[in-house]
Amino acid sequence: EIVMTQSPATLSASPGERATLSCRASQSVSDNLAWYQQKPGQAPRLLIYGASTRATGIPARFSGSGSGTEFTLTISSLQSEDFAVYFCQQYNHWPPLTFGGGTKVEIK
Amino acid sequence: QVQLVESGGGVVQPGGSLRLSCAASGFNFRYYGLHWVRQAPGKGLEWVAFISYDERSKYYTDSMKGRLTVSRDNSKNTMYLQMDSLKADDTALYFCARRGEIFGLLNYWGQGIPVTVSS
Numbered sequence: 001e002i003v004m005t006q007s008p009a010t011l012s013a014s015p016g017e018r019a020t021l022s023c024r025a026s027q028s029v030s031d032n033l034a035w036y037q038q039k040p041g042q043a044p045r046l047l048i049y050g051a052s053t054r055a056t057g058i059p060a061r062f063s064g065s066g067s068g069t070e071f072t073l074t075i076s077s078l079q080s081e082d083f084a085v086y087f088c089q090q091y092n093h094w095p096p097l098t099f100g101g102g103t104k105v106e107i108k
Numbered sequence: 109q110v111q112l113v114e115s116g117g118g119v120v121q122p123g124g125s126l127r128l129s130c131a132a133s134g135f136n137f138r139y140y141g142l143h144w145v146r147q148a149p150g151k152g153l154e155w156v157a158f159i160s161y162d163e164r165s166k167y168y169t170d171s172m173k174g175r176l177t178v179s180r181d182n183s184k185n186t187m188y189l190q191m192d193s194l195k196a197d198d199t200a201l202y203f204c205a206r207r208g209e210i211f212g213l214l215n216y217w218g219q220g221i222p223v224t225v226s227s
Contacts, residue, residue: 001170032212034213034214036153036214042219043203043217043218043219043220044153044203044214044217045217046208046213046214046215049210049213050210055215087152087153089153089214091210091211091212091213092212094155094167094212095155095158095167095168095169096155096167096169096170097143097145097155097158097212097214098155099152099153099154099155100152101152102152102153
């Protein structure tokens with residue numbers, strides 16, 4: 001099983017600031033890495049797939065990078081609606097699909 | 109548009125059983141594999157099970173293996189998850205999800221159904 005590790009667990013930032021979230025895989029997942037956003041009481045929403053491709057309707061302030069075992073999600077300028085929990089997920093080798101533990105982006 | 113609606117959750121005693129349903133609409137159900145994913149209160153996401161479009165492939169998380177059966181009825185556009193010998197650790201919100209064009213991606217999600225295992 002591929003273990004996904006996210007850091008930090010919590011990121012405190014102000015609106016307008018840049019946020020950088022990290023995800024590490026226990027072995028290479030190539031670029032088969034997705035990012036999801038989840039707000040309280042809602043289902044997760046796909047943001048990024050293929051490590052760097054934005055899903056339909058996702059604003060350009062969200063960007064993803066990395067390959068192999070190290071990945072980054074960057075939010076260039078935080079908007080009020082971006083304060084949420086973000087999960088990474090590998091789909092290179094499954095079952096099982098595996099998720100990181102999540103990073104909560106909270107208002108500073 | 110793609111819609112997934114879970115039902116069948118609730119409160120069950122340890123050792124009990126539940127059958128969850130996922131009713132789908134807005135797409136050609138018989139062509140897509142589907143997943144179950146769960147989220148314990150205040151915790152992260154855990155993949156639970158997968159069933160292929162034709163039921164020939166079924167996969168389960170090791171943490172629940174032997175206690176789960178996933179199935180589908182393509183005539184009813186519905187997927188099922190039979191959960192047996194439930195434990196307190198199985199308490200979670202259970203989501204069904206569908207891929208887009210890439211296997212393993214979860215593009216579409218239901219709103220989830222809560223399952224509470226408690227005496």
